[in-house]
Amino acid sequence: MPAGTSAMDPLREKAFQDYRKKLMEHKEIESRLKDMREQLKDLTKQYDKSENDLKALQSVGQIVGEVLKQLTEEKFIVKATNGPRYVVGCRRQLDKNKLKGGTRVALDMTTLTIMRHLPREVDPLVYNMSHEDPGDVTYSAIGGLQEQIRQLREVIELPLMNPELFLRVARTELRATVVSSAIVDKYIGESARLIREMFNYARDHQPCIIFMDEIDAIGGRRFSEGTSADREIQRTLMELLNQMDGFDSLGQVKIIMATNRPDTLDPALLRPGRLDRKIEIPLPNEQAR
Structure with a gap:
C-alpha cells in the first residue's frame, strides 16, 4: 500500500497542475470574452449611428x-x-x-x-423660461408675512388646486420666471412679439404661473412724448394688456407681478380684471426677525 500510494502522488500532483492550468486558461478566456462583448456593444452603437446618419443623408427634407x-x-x-x-x-x-x-x-x-x-414656434428665450429651477424654498422659510402668504395662496393656489370650489381640475407648478427688463428689445416689435409668444406658450402648457419681476420696466405710466425706446415700451405694455384681457379668471394660467415702484405703474394695468389683488410685502416684524 505505501508503494502504491507513493506511485499515485506524482499522478495526483500532475492532475492538480493540469487542473490549475486549465482553470487559469478558463479565467483568461472569460476575461477576453468580456472585453470582446464590450467591444461588440461599442461597435453595435457605432453601426446604429452610421445607419441613422446614412438614412438622414438619403432622406428628403x-x-x-x-x-x-x-x-x-x-x-x-x-x-x-x-x-x-x-x-x-x-x-x-x-x-x-x-x-x-x-x-x-x-x-x-x-x-x-x-x-x-x-408645435408652435417658440422663441428660445421663452422656451428657457420653463426650465428655470425654482429652488427648494418653502412658505415655512419665510417669516413675518403670514397674511401676505395667505392672500397669495388664496388668489393663486386655490383656483388651481381645489376643483370642487372653482370647477377646474388643476395642479400648480411654477413654469416661468421673467425679469421684465429683459423683455425690452432694441428692435421695433420684438418685445411685443416676445410677450405674445410667452403667453401662447403658457396657454399650451397649462397649468402655468407667469411671474414677472420688475414690472415697472415695461408697465410704467404712458405719456404722449418720448423717445423711440419709450414708444417701444408702450407697445410692449399694450400687448401685455391685450394678452391679459384674453384670460379666464378661473383659467389655469396665473400672472404674478412684482415691483418696488407701484406709484409709477400705468392705471390700465392696475384696474380690476387684470390685476385683481394687490399685496404689499412689508419689512419683517420683530417676531419674524
Whole structure:
C-alpha cells in the first residue's frame, strides 16, 4: 500500500497542475470574452449611428408651412415659408382635428402633402423660461408675512388646486420666471412679439404661473412724448394688456407681478380684471426677525 500510494502522488500532483492550468486558461478566456462583448456593444452603437446618419443623408427634407383654411375633409390651403399658397392633401394617419388655422405643419418636398403637424414656434428665450429651477424654498422659510402668504395662496393656489370650489381640475407648478427688463428689445416689435409668444406658450402648457419681476420696466405710466425706446415700451405694455384681457379668471394660467415702484405703474394695468389683488410685502416684524 505505501508503494502504491507513493506511485499515485506524482499522478495526483500532475492532475492538480493540469487542473490549475486549465482553470487559469478558463479565467483568461472569460476575461477576453468580456472585453470582446464590450467591444461588440461599442461597435453595435457605432453601426446604429452610421445607419441613422446614412438614412438622414438619403432622406428628403420637408417644407415648413402653415394651415390657412380647411376646404374639405381632405383638402387644406397652406402657406409655405417661402411665400406661395397651395391646396394640398394630408396623410391618412394624421389627425385632421389638429389641422386648424395657424397650425404649423411639415409638407412633403415633392407633393406638398401635409405629413405631420408641428408645435408652435417658440422663441428660445421663452422656451428657457420653463426650465428655470425654482429652488427648494418653502412658505415655512419665510417669516413675518403670514397674511401676505395667505392672500397669495388664496388668489393663486386655490383656483388651481381645489376643483370642487372653482370647477377646474388643476395642479400648480411654477413654469416661468421673467425679469421684465429683459423683455425690452432694441428692435421695433420684438418685445411685443416676445410677450405674445410667452403667453401662447403658457396657454399650451397649462397649468402655468407667469411671474414677472420688475414690472415697472415695461408697465410704467404712458405719456404722449418720448423717445423711440419709450414708444417701444408702450407697445410692449399694450400687448401685455391685450394678452391679459384674453384670460379666464378661473383659467389655469396665473400672472404674478412684482415691483418696488407701484406709484409709477400705468392705471390700465392696475384696474380690476387684470390685476385683481394687490399685496404689499412689508419689512419683517420683530417676531419674524
